[in-house]
Amino acid sequence: MSKPFLKIEHVDKSFSRGAMTNEVLKDVSLEVNEGEYISIIGHSGCGKSTLLNIVAGLTEATKGVVFLEGKVVDEPGPDRAVVFQNHSLLPWLTCYENVALAVDKVFGRSKTKAERHDWVMHKLKLVHMEHAKDRRPSEISGGMKQRIGIARALAMQPKVLLLDEPFGALDALTRTHLQDQVMQIQTELKNTVLMITHDVDEAVLLSDRIVMMTNGPSARIGEILDVNLPRPRKRLELVSDRNYIAARAAVLKFLYERHRFVEAA
Amino acid sequence: MTQSAAAAANVTPLKPTPQASATVVALPQPKKSLFDARTKTRALELAATVVPPIVTIAALLLLWEMLCSSPSSSLPAPSTVISDTWELIANPFYDNGGNDKGLGWQLYASLKRVALGYALAAVAGVALGALVGGSTWAMRGLDPVFQVLRTIPPLAWLPLSLAAFRDGEPSAIFVIFITAIWPVIINTAVGIRNIPQDYKNVAQVLRLNPIEYFTKIMLPAAAPYIFTGLRIGIGLSWLAIVAAEMLIGGVGIGFFIWDAWNSSRISDIILALIYVGAVGYVLDRLVALVAAAVTRGTAAS
Numbered sequence: 001m002s003k004p005f006l007k008i009e010h011v012d013k014s015f016s017r018g019a020m021t022n023e024v025l026k027d028v029s030l031e032v033n034e035g036e037y038i039s040i041i042g043h044s045g046c047g048k049s050t051l052l053n054i055v056a057g058l059t060e061a062t063k064g065v066v067f068l069e070g071k072v073v074d075e076p077g078p079d080r081a082v083v084f085q086n087h088s089l090l091p092w093l094t095c096y097e098n099v100a101l102a103v104d105k106v107f108g109r110s111k112t113k114a115e116r117h118d119w120v121m122h123k124l125k126l127v128h129m130e131h132a133k134d135r136r137p138s139e140i141s142g143g144m145k146q147r148i149g150i151a152r153a154l155a156m157q158p159k160v161l162l163l164d165e166p167f168g169a170l171d172a173l174t175r176t177h178l179q180d181q182v183m184q185i186q187t188e189l190k191n192t193v194l195m196i197t198h199d200v201d202e203a204v205l206l207s208d209r210i211v212m213m214t215n216g217p218s219a220r221i222g223e224i225l226d227v228n229l230p231r232p233r234k235r236l237e238l239v240s241d242r243n244y245i246a247a248r249a250a251v252l253k254f255l256y257e258r259h260r261f262v263e264a265a
Numbered sequence: 266m267t268q269s270a271a272a273a274a275n276v277t278p279l280k281p282t283p284q285a286s287a288t289v290v291a292l293p294q295p296k297k298s299l300f301d302a303r304t305k306t307r308a309l310e311l312a313a314t315v316v317p318p319i320v321t322i323a324a325l326l327l328l329w330e331m332l333c334s335s336p337s338s339s340l341p342a343p344s345t346v347i348s349d350t351w352e353l354i355a356n357p358f359y360d361n362g363g364n365d366k367g368l369g370w371q372l373y374a375s376l377k378r379v380a381l382g383y384a385l386a387a388v389a390g391v392a393l394g395a396l397v398g399g400s401t402w403a404m405r406g407l408d409p410v411f412q413v414l415r416t417i418p419p420l421a422w423l424p425l426s427l428a429a430f431r432d433g434e435p436s437a438i439f440v441i442f443i444t445a446i447w448p449v450i451i452n453t454a455v456g457i458r459n460i461p462q463d464y465k466n467v468a469q470v471l472r473l474n475p476i477e478y479f480t481k482i483m484l485p486a487a488a489p490y491i492f493t494g495l496r497i498g499i500g501l502s503w504l505a506i507v508a509a510e511m512l513i514g515g516v517g518i519g520f521f522i523w524d525a526w527n528s529s530r531i532s533d534i535i536l537a538l539i540y541v542g543a544v545g546y547v548l549d550r551l552v553a554l555v556a557a558a559v560t561r562g563t564a565a566s
């Protein structure tokens with residue numbers, strides 16, 4: 001029996017301030033195989049980002065453990081690169097320098113200067129951003145920033161790529177475009193990906209499995225849906241595909257019927 | 266323009282190329298007038314920034330001249346100031362030995378003290394500010410001390426530093442240092458406390474070591490705040506040096522003013538004050554220029 005690549009085991013997380021304790025995650029377990037593309041979907045505030053940050057090592061779980069290739073995850077590292085919800089590029093660096101900062105840190109010893117330059121340029125090319133390499137984040141659009149964020153994460157050659165609503169803040173057209181690019185990159189690089197999303201179509205289109213979370217507080221994994229669609233997937237052809245429609249319906253049903261978003265009083 | 270556009274419209278269905286030639290003919294005209302308009306607006310803008318201060322200064326000089334032109338007035342009028350101090354204005358760099366030097370040398374001596382004290386304050390201030398901003402315990406321990414020390418007027422430090430250094434020169438530099446350091450420390454600390462969590466997350470994922478974190482994240486992220494502190498600091502330094510030099514004596518614009526007062530050269534005092542103001546303004550602009558160059562792109566996200 002092969003061990004799962006990434007394993008989240010009985011993770012609880014609560015935030016406490018003084019006597020107040022807010023239990024966000026309760027007994028979350030998930031196993032992810034190498035090369036799998038997993039989406040995590042759930043209503044706003046249920047704890048998706050918290051779960052991702054625990055896998056990234058940026059947040060410590062109250063209880064439970066995360067294993068990556070059998071090793072306990074207890075601190076952040078470039079083997080779990082994150083594309084943050086709000087791009088998080090450093091505004092004083094150009095696009096090239098933002099990616100190069102990661103490359104120099106991760107491959108400073110193992111690659112020569114020329115190799116590192118080629119590596120940065122290759123990642124920029126992968127997200128079609130080599131033309132804007134000398135511009136600063138304030139000079140490019142939201143979609144372009146997100147692409148640089150993805151390039152920076154890919155440049156670390158991570159074991160797991162963690163995407164926190166990478167397309168959340170973008171308009172529908174740009175989002176579609178980036179989803180296609182991510183699919184294309186995925187067929188090429190075969191990364192293991194954990195992606196948070198609000199968007200049902202995006203989840204079905206990109207994922208091998210969709211993890212649906214119940215509403216907080218004490219959110220857990222409600223259901224896991226296998227998406228049985230052959231790759232490469234074509235957006236337009238899928239629209240009338242029976243499996244696609246069924247998967248989409250199942251997620252919608254989970255989100256809007258069984259775990260309706262309850263407005264906090 | 267209408268003609269060429271119409272021509273292009275007529276020709277296009279037959280041959281696709283004429284369209285390009287039509288555009289070439291049409292373009293230069295608006296381009297030329299646009300350029301003219303732009304130079305005109307730029308000239309107007311320049312006039313709008315330069316003319317008002319000139320008018321104000323002229324009006325003030327006129328008022329001053331009128332108020333002080335009577336022989337009984339205790340202060341000299343501008344015309345008298347210029348005629349009295351013409352020797353000083355014309356020869357800023359004469360040197361008759363001792364304290365009898367041109368205003369250029371006096372200012373140079375003061376600037377040298379400020380440069381040394383301010384440079385020390387900038388380095389120590391950023392380092393201490395980083396410590397206070399980065400560590401909760403350092404903040405709890407040091408912040409109350411800083412808050413008390415920073416309210417002490419610069420000159421109040423002078424007797425103590427004279428006692429410690431037994432010499433005027435290091436004492437004056439110390440007074441500059443202790444005056445300029447507080448705004449640098451406090452602003453640096455605020456800047457570092459305000460570094461967005463996002464940047465810290467990036468640093469953690471990349472596993473930057475403390476030195477890399479300091480140079481690659483902390484300094485650039487806090488740069489706008491640090492420069493605010495540096496700019497306040499240079500202003501305070503220049504305020505303090507004039508006062509301190511009055512007390513320590515020797516070459517320096519502060520003692521020059523004090524000396525002029527003791528020998529009743531009121532016109533010399535006025536000239537020196539104008540120079541002090543001008544140098545202070547230039548120092549402030551210099552720091553602002555460096556700040557603008559260094560923090561370019563940092564403010565916007």
Ligand SMILES: Nc1ncnc2c1ncn2[C@@H]1O[C@H](COP(=O)(O)OP(=O)(O)OP(=O)(O)O)[C@@H](O)[C@H]1O
Pocket residue numbers: 015022024042043044045046047048049050051216
């Ligand atoms: N550092 C923190 N301290 C206290 N509470 C926190 C902290 N971070 C998150 N929470 C709480 O945890 C809950 C889940 O937050 P989280 O950011 O994980 O939600 P999310 O599912 O990512 O939401 P969204 O889809 O809007 O991004 C929220 O109720 C939030 O208030």
Ligand SMILES: [Mg+2]
Pocket residue numbers: 048049050085164
């Ligand atoms: Mg979130």
